[in-house]
Amino acid sequence: MTLTREAIVEHLKNIVGKERVITDEQVLKENSHDRYKKFETIFGVYSTPIPAAVVKLADTNQVSDVLKFLNENKINSVAKTGGTATEGGLETIVENSVVLDGSQMNQIIKIDETNMLATAQCGVNLGELEDRLREQGFTTGHSPQSKPLAHMGGLVATRSIGQFSTLYGAIEDMVIGLEAVFPNGEITRIKNVPRRSCGPDIRHVIIGNEGALCYITEVTVKIYRYFPENNEFLAWALDDMSLGFEVLREVMVEGYRPSVARLYDAEDGVQHSFDQFAPDKCVLMFMAEGNEHMARATAQGIAEIVEKHEECRKIDSRLIENWFNHLNWGPEKIAEERELIRKNFHIGFTTEVSGNWDCINTIYENAIKRIREEYPHIEDLTMLGGHSSHSYQTGTNLYFVYDYDVKDCKPEEEINKYHIALNALIVEETLKAGGSMVHHHGIGKYRTSWTKQEHGSAYYILKGLKDQFDPNGIMNTGTIYPVE
């Protein structure tokens, strides 16, 4: 028998204590969405079903007890920590869902200088962990723009990536061990070892599961020595993205690992004020870091490669350093953005994809061309561009950026008229060219129409995980897996 909303709340109070079960209407509304629906929610419209409760979890045992109860009663759960998700993963699309908020599980458990490991509960803010590490001369190497707000659990759950990924890797390269709870209440721990050959790497069942398979309660990541004094910035202006991708590829294939390797098209550059020093040009930039010898050699090697291309014009590196140092999004920037949206009915979003070197420029050109030619509300767009910000030996990512004036529609209609439609054109062009439809935000709830196409025959494996670990389908319904 399905439990009523009131009964769900009562049971939850019995499990974790009444002070940990929040039913305040405004809090519930704020927990029904993430940044995907930022437009309508700024105007006070909440079109997603409001959850039955938000549970402030205290420890792993509580996570286990609550999940067991939800599983037995087939009640949908949405895992949440920092709440910075951008792809609808935190939307409570099922009536009477329960939001499992791990933000109070916020203890840094251990910093192990010998084995170069840091262990933190899921609700530890990355910025705080990073500050603690830096005091001791270390870094996680993970620095997404959301660092001031994001928590460790969410970062791992979405397979996030940071601005220094080209050197340090993405979160999946950093995670050594984990603790996670499955819907039947089973608590699992994956031990911290440097490497092993003991069957498939089961960390990857948990990393990137977006709350659709299990709840991450604890994370252990690698740490690195921190040498900010050796950072070197380099930048050049160039005519087109095609050349930029070519140079990026040369740098990566030659074996250099700058922490930052970015390529902006002219349009995207304008919103970062790059047109003030490189009007109508693309901008290619790098940051070399690490110990003194590595940083210097990396910077020199990259400069040699880029300067072989006469079309590239050197830019004052201080411009890039100053810009880069102000790139993160903290609470004040979120507040400023909300105010801008409210006053000007103007909003911006991104869609991030990836592709091998042989198709990345095709993805870039085709997606931009298709939007310009086919999108029916192109007149409302104020910006359409993109950049690459994470490169690999085999390819790179592309961040499409689009801003628009919201015209002639209700706040709740904005998402279909603009965001979903633009997102779809980019995803379709990416898959058509052989790329991946999501690089680092997670599938969330708005790219699930293409999950099967993305994985092809390997969807069999992905589906098997859901069938095995969440047979009752109570884990973040509609995320990663399409609602059949």
Added chain:
Amino acid sequence: MKIAVCFKIIADYDRLSHKDWEWDERHFVDMSFVRRVFNCFDESALETSLKLSRQLENVSDPAELTAITVDDGQGDLFLKHLMAVGYDHAVRICCNNRLDLRFNPLVISHLISRYIKQEGQKLVVLGMQGGEGDNGQTGFLVAEQLGWPCIREVIDVVMAESPDCLKVKSRIDGAILKQTIKLPMVLIMGHSLNSPYLRVPTLKQKLNAKKKQLTILSNIDLGLDNEALLNKDKTLMDLHGQKPGKSCAFLEGKTAQEQAQCLYDRYLKERLSL
């Protein structure tokens, strides 16, 4: 109705750290590596005037908007941006770039007022102060030279029933003053909550603006020779940084109650009894 909006482009001071504030022998701080932005009060003036011009679209004397800046070239991108969002004319007044105009609002006001007279403008809107010199005088000086009424700390302006009047809302001594004023006039914008940010042009508007021409004038074009640009009423003697005088003390006590008691006894009691 001809409306002139004056603006200044400044370095984004939020992106300067304490260590960046080092000046050379001419008292200039190197800000060449920091992006430039609209001075915040001027940005309000620009957006407020755009909104006013939209209200005046269907009247017998529709608005003709001109954006004006005094600088040596860095403002061109911003002038193009303004043409894209709807300004009809974009004017840059350039002077000898060796001159230090940061603390010379008198010269700036002469340049502006001469242009206003020359072009027969009816309304001048500008921000109350710029980040570089923080003089806060240009608007008043422009009004004086034109002999026009001047309203300071304006927060909004809309059209009035009478075609030669505007309704102006401003702050005065903590209150909001609403007036209907006859043109011509100078409006000095303060913190406008209605229009804090300039709108963003669409892709099409940006493309169209690229084809439009900017008007570049020199001080000579406005009848002021180089001698007249010199700062004769004051000389910059020195600049020095203020050292922040902050200190920190930890409150004793095991509980929040004990700590609050400590805060009261040591720091608040004496102050509150004054």
